[in-house]
Amino acid sequence: xxxETSPVRPDWKQRIAEQGMCFxxxxxxxxxQTRPYWDESVHYVFEMDEVLALEADVELLHSMCLKAVxxxxxxxxxxDFALPEWAWxxxxxxxxxxxxxxxxxxxxxxxxxxxAKLLEYNADTPTTLLEASILQWHWLKDTHDGDxxxxxxxxxxxxxxxxxxxxxxxxxxxxxxxxxxTSGEDHVTTAYLQETAAEAGLDTVGLAIEDLGWDxxxxxxxxxxxxxxxxxxxxYPWEWVLTDEFGKHAVRSLPETLWIEPLWKSVxxxxxxxxxxxxxxPGHPNLLPAFLDQPGILTEYVRKPRLGREGxxxxxxxxxxxxxxxxxxxxxxxxxxxxxxxxxxDGFRPALGAWIVGDESAGLGIRETTGLVTDDGAAFVxxxxxxx
Amino acid sequence: xxxxxxxxxxDSAGADPxxxxxxxxxxxxxxxxxxxDGEPGxxxxxDGEPGLxxxxDGPTExxxxxxxxxxxxxxxxxxxxxxETTVPREPTLAERRARELATRRAExxxxxxxxxxxxxxxxxxxVMIGGGVAVGVAALVAIGYAVSQPDDTAARCVDDSNVVVxxxxxxxxxxxxxxxxxxxxxxxxxxxxxxxxxxxxxxxxSYGGSGNLGQVATGGTTxxxxxxxxTTPSGRVVAGGSSGASSDGKAGSSSVKRGGFGVGGDSSSGxxxxxxxxxxx
Numbered sequence: 001x002x003x004e005t006s007p008v009r010p011d012w013k014q015r016i017a018e019q020g021m022c023f024x025x026x027x028x029x030x031x032x033q034t035r036p037y038w039d040e041s042v043h044y045v046f047e048m049d050e051v052l053a054l055e056a057d058v059e060l061l062h063s064m065c066l067k068a069v070x071x072x073x074x075x076x077x078x079x080d081f082a083l084p085e086w087a088w089x090x091x092x093x094x095x096x097x098x099x100x101x102x103x104x105x106x107x108x109x110x111x112x113x114x115x116a117k118l119l120e121y122n123a124d125t126p127t128t129l130l131e132a133s134i135l136q137w138h139w140l141k142d143t144h145d146g147d148x149x150x151x152x153x154x155x156x157x158x159x160x161x162x163x164x165x166x167x168x169x170x171x172x173x174x175x176x177x178x179x180x181x182t183s184g185e186d187h188v189t190t191a192y193l194q195e196t197a198a199e200a201g202l203d204t205v206g207l208a209i210e211d212l213g214w215d216x217x218x219x220x221x222x223x224x225x226x227x228x229x230x231x232x233x234x235x236y237p238w239e240w241v242l243t244d245e246f247g248k249h250a251v252r253s254l255p256e257t258l259w260i261e262p263l264w265k266s267v268x269x270x271x272x273x274x275x276x277x278x279x280x281x282p283g284h285p286n287l288l289p290a291f292l293d294q295p296g297i298l299t300e301y302v303r304k305p306r307l308g309r310e311g312x313x314x315x316x317x318x319x320x321x322x323x324x325x326x327x328x329x330x331x332x333x334x335x336x337x338x339x340x341x342x343x344x345x346d347g348f349r350p351a352l353g354a355w356i357v358g359d360e361s362a363g364l365g366i367r368e369t370t371g372l373v374t375d376d377g378a379a380f381v382x383x384x385x386x387x388x
Numbered sequence: 389x390x391x392x393x394x395x396x397x398x399d400s401a402g403a404d405p406x407x408x409x410x411x412x413x414x415x416x417x418x419x420x421x422x423x424x425d426g427e428p429g430x431x432x433x434x435d436g437e438p439g440l441x442x443x444x445d446g447p448t449e450x451x452x453x454x455x456x457x458x459x460x461x462x463x464x465x466x467x468x469x470x471x472e473t474t475v476p477r478e479p480t481l482a483e484r485r486a487r488e489l490a491t492r493r494a495e496x497x498x499x500x501x502x503x504x505x506x507x508x509x510x511x512x513x514x515v516m517i518g519g520g521v522a523v524g525v526a527a528l529v530a531i532g533y534a535v536s537q538p539d540d541t542a543a544r545c546v547d548d549s550n551v552v553v554x555x556x557x558x559x560x561x562x563x564x565x566x567x568x569x570x571x572x573x574x575x576x577x578x579x580x581x582x583x584x585x586x587x588x589x590x591x592x593x594s595y596g597g598s599g600n601l602g603q604v605a606t607g608g609t610t611x612x613x614x615x616x617x618x619t620t621p622s623g624r625v626v627a628g629g630s631s632g633a634s635s636d637g638k639a640g641s642s643s644v645k646r647g648g649f650g651v652g653g654d655s656s657s658g659x660x661x662x663x664x665x666x667x668x669x
Contacts, residue, residue: 022530130526171465180650184533192526198465207470210650217487217643224474226641236649246648 001046001112003345008040009142019134020192023185028377030347030370035379038131040139044350044366044383050112051150051385055361057116057286058354061106062361064284065121068276069095069267080292081272082306082332087242090251091263097255099262100164102193102233103129103157103362107374108352111343115285118277119337119351120304123268124261125237127185128353128380129153130192132365136382148385150364154196156357161200163358168258169230172203174223177235179208190235197233209236214249221253231258238266239307271304271335290337300339305329311375325373341372349374350381467525476640487643532611543618543626544594544605545583552599555620557591558583593618593626 009015016024016038029035072078073095078088105126108116133153140149165171175197177190187208194204205223212229213222221229234241238261241250254263267273274290281287295301300318305327308314312327318339342349351374353365367378479487545558583591595618597608612618617625 020526020530022533191529195525202465213644213646224470226476
């Protein structure tokens with residue numbers, strides 16, 4: 001793994017705009033300078049054997065996560081995840097029914113030597129999908145044609161939808177995003193997912209989640225045409241669904257309405273998972289020690305909110321130093337994870353976002369920061385695998 | 389205090405017998421990626437064979453995707469959108485009856501049901517899709533969000549060769565017919581209203597861009613602007629400018645409530661939130 005610079009495509013701005021990038025709020029570079037969110041002036045180079053090893057790590061982590069859900073459901077440890085008590089039975093049933101899942105993104109610390117370490121798992125509403133699947137692929141074709149990339153996201157999504165189609169009550173699937181996201185990222189990402197589903201033969205309907213209707217008399221969700229919703233893909237986190245006004249309806253609508261990601265993912269998209277994994281697999285090479293609610297034996301640690309996003313409300317405590325990011329999360333409590341700083345390449349710190357689609361590793365996206373926390377000031381940079 | 393609390397480094401093989409028993413996870417570390425063992429969990433997948441759960445040819449092939457041997461001739465699905473212009477469809481007779489029935493006994497009815505119709509996902513063979521990375525709808529959607537949208541966008545009525553015509557041609561929406569609803573026309577991944585003129589010719593609006601009557605419109609899009617209004621040369625407002633028309637503005641069923649998800653109970657026009665990458669991780 002190494003970091004390289006290369007000339008940008010002269011028309012890169014137009015290219016990525018044509019590919020759907022409209023949410024490129026600038027990132028932050030050294031000294032707080034702005035930096036393009038999509039930054040193709042640099043990229044990372046991986047050797048194939050590194051990618052193969054990472055891929056094995058990812059699929060192993062995925063299977064460990066599934067075992068962790070099973071453990072949580074079997075032992076009813078929902079309280080550790082701050083899930084509302086009324087939703088517990090439904091979470092368990094969602095798992096026992098094997099409600100189908102689509103995808104997730106593992107955030108990994110990796111420096112080219114030694115095993116990748118799991119920093120966190122975005123199992124419910126992972127973003128940066130378009131960048132990883134489309135933008136960097138076109139970059140590769142334009143600038144390093146003949147090289148390879150850890151990226152089969154598009155094909156795997158299409159294939160996975162074809163599998164999920166088997167479990168759908170009908171051929172129609174509704175896609176929803178939050179209209180409250182004015183950047184367009186959620187809508188564009190949802191549209192892209194919709195596109196992959198249509199390619200797999202599904203009939204798709206897109207609408208903002210705010211427009212979902214609950215038919216009181218018929219006891220079911222309806223779309224704007226008041227047609228019933230049999231299956232719903234949401235780019236909207238379960239923890240928000242559960243606390244929204246219709247949250248109880250959403251849970252009650254199971255399993256008649258199929259929700260993707262499924263409700264059992266609320267266990268995985270919660271950082272309490274990190275502590276549970278460490279309990280189940282102490283010393284595992286792909287894990288960092290992590291504990292619930294208190295740092296335990298750790299003297300250098302990162303404190304993360306159970307439910308937090310975009311690197312918000314993170315504290316890093318090490319001897320003589322404490323760094324903290326702001327935010328609105330933390331009400332549900334915190335998880336403490338061993339502080340293992342992101343590696344530094346030319347003054348920048350990459351975090352790897354490794355994708356799983358269905359149960360298979362499917363691709364990689366890299367976000368780079370100058371600071372220790374990969375937050376909303378991170379820039380997305382592409383990668384390649386040299387030929388031969 | 390006790391020393392067994394100190395396995396600070398994973399490899400220090402702590403003193404705690406339970407913890408030390410298996411310091412490194414069941415499947416010591418590498419391979420078995422997906423559980424083929426019939427566990428109660430969801431892995432929808434695993435093609436039972438203990439042999440090779442991972443594809444043998446590595447993760448990295450893409451366009452040149454190999455094993456497309458049995459690529460099923462799959463019909464493409466469709467992509468539709470709903471927004472504030474969507475009209476509730478006529479309820480079926482059964483729905484009307486059921487609604488009436490439900491309203492009558494709404495109070496006493498207890499939430500009861502739950503037929504755990506244990507829908508076991510089937511084990512399926514993996515189908516590898518070869519080839520193309522399409523970008524269609526996502527890019528179209530993105531245009532609507534692109535920064536600095538003007539308050540008013542020019543709307544031009546164009547024919548099916550994209551030549552600008554008099555905007556009187558874009559008045560009568562096509563009758564809802566075959567296949568696509570609401571007079572929509574599916575083209576290049578997007579759905580937009582079309583209008584039928586004399587001799588069955590089809591017209592639609594092109595938003596933004598430029599072009600005078602009789603010229604080919606350039607730089608426009610078929611997606612109406614998300615903010616502000618769109619106005620034709622003759623001054624007719626054909627998009628936007630009528631906020632609040634959503635959900636409650638139309639004669640929908642009284643038993644349908646909306647706005648129970650999301651911020652501010654606002655609908656598709658978008659509420660205000662902190663913006664940014666809100667659902668990322």
